[in-house]
Amino acid sequence: MVRRRALDLLEPGKSVARVAHDLEVSQQAIHRWRRQDRVDEGWTEKSELAQVNGLD
DSSP states (O other): OHHHHHHHHHTTTOOHHHHHHHHTOOHHHHHHHHHHHHHHTTOOOHHHHHHHHTOO
């Protein structure tokens, strides 16, 4: 439940740090959940993930 809530809160533009603080979880957990969620949705190429994460 916390995982889905965290991912839902990220979409409207809240920062990972803010969501982590609000839900009392680590930022690393949110990053892992988001990465796994994207893999589950079919984002399997590293280049695609880098683009979404703004790392390209």
